[in-house]
Each structure stands twice: as structure tokens, then as C-alpha cells.
Amino acid sequence: MLIVLISSVSCTNGRWVVKDQKAVDRSDYKVLEEKHFLTIADTLTPEEPTIELNVFARITRSYQQKMLVQRSIQEYKLRPGFVTLGLAGAAAAFYAANSSRYDLGSTQSLTLNIVGALLGASGFLNLKPTGEPQSVGEERYLDNTGELMVTDTVDVQTNLVLPVDFMVTYRGQTLLQDSLSNISRGGIQLPLAASFNDLQLTGEGLGSFNLSVHFNDSTYQRTYPVSDVLEPYAQIKAEYAELRSTPDINPENVLADLARGSQIKVISSFNDDWYKVRYGNFENYISKDEAALIWRSSEMNSNEQIVSVPRIPFGKIDVESNIPKLRPSTPNVKALVITNENYSESLPERRYTHRDGELIVAYLEKGLGYAQKNIHQLTDVQAPREVYSAIQEIKATANDSTEFFIFAGGFGRIEKGGDLFLQSVSLDDTSGATDIPLGTLFSQISAIPSQKTIVVADIDFSHSQSQSVSGDNQATLMRPYAETLTETSNSTLIMGSLVGEPSRLYQSSRGEDKKHHIFPYLFAKALQQRFTNLNKIYDFLERDISYTSRRLHDRAQTPIIFGDQYYSFTN
Structure with missing residues (x-):
């Protein structure tokens, strides 16, 4: 029964264990170099005709490497065999030290009592670990063991006092030019719609425009097609133009009449004679003879740009109805x-x-x-x-x-x-x-x-x-x-x-x-x-x-x- 009781007894103990001999202490570093640079959007869309310039930083730091130790808790149980042997040895030592059968001096008797106590205690001190150590989440750095160099690239989100010069040119003409000394929240936006709308571009083959940015001793160059900023529209030049459901002259395919000056978005050039256009949610056609191709930003698009005249069938105009019979059938x-x-x-x-x-x-x-x-x-x-x-x-x-x-x-x-x-x-x-x-x-x-x-x-x-x-x-x-x-x-x-x-x-x-x-x-x-x-x-x-x-x-x-x-x- 004593052995069974001893087997059920357990205890726990905390200890520090080495987790990493060369752990990097991110809080202990020196900045060796910090270099700012720009990233420029590679694409534009007529819906968002704005070039975004974002500031990034390339930072080189020296970090200290240290021994990282971690505190954990281990559960222990008594070893019944060792406890039994310890208790038996202690009993024998106590018996020999205190029995009248042995003629021992006081010094020898004291020594045997001490040995008995140590033997009894040794059975309880020889514990057996049970299960895996359980971490308590407590870690600490000890001595330095080395040094590590790390270079990171980060998106700058703060206000910066750095000069930046930019210029947008198209066919030798400067459309946008400015110099800034403050960069708000690490970014610059260059809206292009107004500058290109002012050009009032027409016709095919608009080509590309150039962006040049000078920042932090570096120059950045980009080229974009004008069609990334502006969209093609058919501007009605005839007094009225017929909007048709199919690309052919047919009185049955006319949907509406567009008045002179109306502007309707061109989807594509269908052939040499027709523009495929978008009217509402539908694709229709306008004769190229009745319209001129112009370019403008989508932000100017509105229904006010289209003046449509409904198709009124013959007989609905006052003079087309109530025709009097002036004379009988005449052969x-x-x-x-x-x-x-x-x-x-x-x-x-x-x-x-x-x-x-x-x-x-x-x-x-x-x-x-x-x-x-x-x-x-x-x-x-x-x-x-x-x-x-x-x-x-x-x-x-x-x-x-x-x-x-x-x-x-x-x-x-x-x-x-x-x-x-x-x-x-x-x-x-x-x-x-x-x-x-x-x-x-x-x-x-x-x-x-x-x-x-x-x-x-x-x-x-x-x-x-x-x-x-x-x-x-x-x-x-x-x-x-x-x-x-x-x-x-x-x-x-x-x-x-x-x-x-x-x-x-x-x-x-x-x-x-x-x-x-x-x-x-x-x-x-x-x-x-x-x-x-x-x-x-x-x-x-x-x-x-x-x-x-x-x-x-x-x-x-x-x-x-x-x-x-x-x-x-x-x-």
C-alpha cells in the first residue's frame, strides 16, 4: 500500500531551456543605411487617369544575435523502487546507529544517523519527468553570440520633407510640370485628365506621352499610351446622325437621331465606314461620314453629352395626318x-x-x-x-x-x-x-x-x-x-x-x-x-x-x- 501511495505522488518544477544560440534581437539594432526611392504605376485606365508615385525606403540594419532561453514547467513523479531502497537503507543505518547490539561510539552513531537520513531522502529526490515540458511563454536574451546584417524594403506612410520634380510631355509639349518639397503620407498623385482634355485631340494614332520624375538623386522615366488616359468618342458633325442597330443603311435599323455636337463613346472602328458605339447598355453603329473622332476622359462622360431625337413614325406629325379629300379618284x-x-x-x-x-x-x-x-x-x-x-x-x-x-x-x-x-x-x-x-x-x-x-x-x-x-x-x-x-x-x-x-x-x-x-x-x-x-x-x-x-x-x-x-x- 505504501508503494502504491508513493507511485501516485507527483510535483512540478520550472526551468530555463536554451531555445536558440543565435537568436536575433530585433530591439537591439543600429541603422547603417537608409535610402528612399519611388515606385511608379505601370498602367493607367481612363476611369482612373491618375499616376501614383509611392515612396519606399531601403533600410540596412545591424542586429545583435543573442542566446535565447525559454522558461518551461516540467511535471515529475516519485520512483517507487528508489524510494523503497532509500527507506530500507535508512532503516538499516538507523538500526545500526541506535541498536545496543553494536558497540559504537557517539561519533559513529551520529554518522550512521546522518547516512540513514541521506539514504531516506535520496529515494524521494530521484524524481522521474512525466510528459513534455510545457512552455509558459516567458523568454529572455542572455549573452551576445554574434551580429546579423539585414536589408528591408518598407512602404513609407509618413510625411516626408524630400524634393521631387516631375514633368509630363506629349509630342514636345509640356502638359504638367511641378516641384514639391513635402510628400504627404509617402505618396504623390498626378491627375492627367484635365491636361489632356485641354488638348482636344482628334483622329487616329495619338501615340504615347512621357513622364519624367527626379527624386533623391535618381531619375525615373515612363511611357504611356494616350489611350490609357482618354477614350474615343464620336462627335456628331452632321445636323443629325442616325444611330443604327446594324452597320448598314436600312430604314428599319434606325434607333434614334443624334443632334449635332452629341458625343457618344466609341467601342471600336468597325470598318472604314462605321464606328461601333455604346448607347446606354447596347452596342450600336454610327456612320463615320456623320461623326468626327475625338478623345476625352471618361470623367466628362454624361448623358448631357448626347442629344437624341426620338424617331417619330410617319403619320404622327400634324401635316401627315388629317389629309383632306380634295377631289375624287382621278384616272x-x-x-x-x-x-x-x-x-x-x-x-x-x-x-x-x-x-x-x-x-x-x-x-x-x-x-x-x-x-x-x-x-x-x-x-x-x-x-x-x-x-x-x-x-x-x-x-x-x-x-x-x-x-x-x-x-x-x-x-x-x-x-x-x-x-x-x-x-x-x-x-x-x-x-x-x-x-x-x-x-x-x-x-x-x-x-x-x-x-x-x-x-x-x-x-x-x-x-x-x-x-x-x-x-x-x-x-x-x-x-x-x-x-x-x-x-x-x-x-x-x-x-x-x-x-x-x-x-x-x-x-x-x-x-x-x-x-x-x-x-x-x-x-x-x-x-x-x-x-x-x-x-x-x-x-x-x-x-x-x-x-x-x-x-x-x-x-x-x-x-x-x-x-x-x-x-x-x-x-
Whole structure:
């Protein structure tokens, strides 16, 4: 039982153990060298057009190496065998020292008692360690054992008083230059958007710009493409540009009209003819002929940069609806409607010209009783033969009792010497050989047998580059052509403007937009108000065209009439 009791007895003891002979004491060091340097961002984005310069420090320190000791606690248990032997030896020594059987002196007896006590104690002092030592987390450095050199690179987050010079240049021009003596929180930011926006860059191939920074006896050079700062935008240069869902000319793919000056983000150059652009969350297309490529930062992007005009289907404008029936269906009538709108690169698009033609056709059919089969429509004529062929087809079925109505809308050209042409939209010819001479056109029209021939022409000669037109010549240039047409008393020519004046749209910067040119709009308006005599129609046009043009555009537009003015559609 004593042995079992002894076996269950244990104790603990703390001790110091060497953990590392050459531990580095991070608190005991000397700074040998400290060198500051810059890191510069390698990339920019138009969303974050700012170059970041961050200060780092390269620090070399000398650390002391020391003996590191660690305090731990060890659990011990008694060794039963040693305790038993110690107690037995102690008992024997005590017996010999104190028994009367042995004749011992006092000194010998004292010695045996001491030996007995030591033997008994030795059994309890010979302890057995149990388990692993348990660290208490207490460590200390003792004597120095060596030295260690360490170089660290750290991000400086404090304010520094160090000079820094920087300069941004583009194509030999300095855009940004400054010198700083204080660096706040170890960093410098160089915003670039405003400097590059001020350049108002346009076109392709902008190249790169250079950054030069001098700091702490070092010079840093970086080169970045300009497209990392600015984004491409298509700036509408036509009066209106059509935003399309696909890269082709199709009346069914037009989503909206963008007004002149609108800027829409370019995703890519789709081909030589189209820009792929982003409108809202969708990818659409703009003709390159209607827009110029400009570059600006994305921080300037906002919906205010895009002025869109909703597409209003035909029939929603006041003059396109409520068309009065002025006379019943009339069998012996012929009409030719020519509208040129989508011109090649040499001229801008003549907006709403096809809609003007559609308006005239609607009034011929619903108001004046023209059968659809008797109305010949030509759009975007590319060669004179298309017009001449249509005239010959009409001539083959006309007679002396035919009413023949012609509407022509498009750009005109004035050649040296005063020759006038209706310009074709040909993409292949820039010499003018495909344009339609008005002399030939009017001669062929006058050769058609008819009871009455009415020519309504909305031809804009103001874009012609061949010859400028003085005020005195504006009316006289058209007179010989009118005489060719009206040499017989049954023909009338009504021009929507003088030769030198533009044919203007019925729209204003205040938002008023009738989706037509002023002249065909008001011609239809006169019919809508049941004016059927040519003299009454012209009186209405002469008064309202000039007034409307000055009200909307602060410019004159003067209609002119030649030939018989007294024909009535209802007689």
C-alpha cells in the first residue's frame, strides 16, 4: 500500500531551456543605411487617369544575435523502487546507529544517523519527468553570440520633407510640370485628365506621352499610351446622325437621331465606314461620314453629352395626318417623285428628304385622287438614266388631258457658267458626270403631252463649291431653265428657295421639329387647309416660308414661281 501511495505522488518544477544560440534581437539594432526611392504605376485606365508615385525606403540594419532561453514547467513523479531502497537503507543505518547490539561510539552513531537520513531522502529526490515540458511563454536574451546584417524594403506612410520634380510631355509639349518639397503620407498623385482634355485631340494614332520624375538623386522615366488616359468618342458633325442597330443603311435599323455636337463613346472602328458605339447598355453603329473622332476622359462622360431625337413614325406629325379629300379618284394623272438623301462623302446627308417625298405621295393619293400605280418614286438616284427612263415610261401613257405632277428634293450643283444640276448620290463618281442637268430634265418633262404640268422643286444649291451666287443672280440663274419648262402655257415651276439660299429644315434649337423641310411641309399644309388654286398655294408659301425660316433660323428663305399660276387641282 505504501508503494502504491508513493507511485501516485507527483510535483512540478520550472526551468530555463536554451531555445536558440543565435537568436536575433530585433530591439537591439543600429541603422547603417537608409535610402528612399519611388515606385511608379505601370498602367493607367481612363476611369482612373491618375499616376501614383509611392515612396519606399531601403533600410540596412545591424542586429545583435543573442542566446535565447525559454522558461518551461516540467511535471515529475516519485520512483517507487528508489524510494523503497532509500527507506530500507535508512532503516538499516538507523538500526545500526541506535541498536545496543553494536558497540559504537557517539561519533559513529551520529554518522550512521546522518547516512540513514541521506539514504531516506535520496529515494524521494530521484524524481522521474512525466510528459513534455510545457512552455509558459516567458523568454529572455542572455549573452551576445554574434551580429546579423539585414536589408528591408518598407512602404513609407509618413510625411516626408524630400524634393521631387516631375514633368509630363506629349509630342514636345509640356502638359504638367511641378516641384514639391513635402510628400504627404509617402505618396504623390498626378491627375492627367484635365491636361489632356485641354488638348482636344482628334483622329487616329495619338501615340504615347512621357513622364519624367527626379527624386533623391535618381531619375525615373515612363511611357504611356494616350489611350490609357482618354477614350474615343464620336462627335456628331452632321445636323443629325442616325444611330443604327446594324452597320448598314436600312430604314428599319434606325434607333434614334443624334443632334449635332452629341458625343457618344466609341467601342471600336468597325470598318472604314462605321464606328461601333455604346448607347446606354447596347452596342450600336454610327456612320463615320456623320461623326468626327475625338478623345476625352471618361470623367466628362454624361448623358448631357448626347442629344437624341426620338424617331417619330410617319403619320404622327400634324401635316401627315388629317389629309383632306380634295377631289375624287382621278384616272388620267401621272406623278414623278425624286428624293436624294443619302449622299456620298462629298456632301452631308440631306435629312428628311425621303420623308418629304413620302409626304407629297400621301397628299397625291389621299387628297388629290392619284392612284398608287400612277406615282413613280425614285430615291437616291445614282445616274441620270434612272430619271430619264421613268420620264419615258410616263410619256408613253400620257396624253393632252393628263395632269403631270413632279416633286424633286435633294442637293443641287452650280457649274462654272451657271449650269444647274440635280446632284446624284453616286458613291463612285466625284466629277459630277452622274449629276442630272436641269436643262435636260426640264426639256424631257416639257416634251410629255399634258393638260397641266406642275413641278415642285426643293433643290438646295447652297452646298455647291463650283460657284458662289450673288444676291442679284439668285433669281436670274433659274429663269432660263424655267422658260424651257414653261414655254407652253400649261406648265408651272415652284421653287422652295432661291438658288443661293439653303432649303432649311422645319426645326429649331428650342426643340421644335416637324421632321420635314420647310417648303414641302408648308406646301402640304396649304393643301391641308384646302387651298387648291396654285396662286392661293403660292401666296400661302410666299408668306409663311419666309416667316418660318426667319423665326426658326434667323435667315431668309424665299420661294419663287414661274409659269401659269391660275391652275386649280379641283377644276
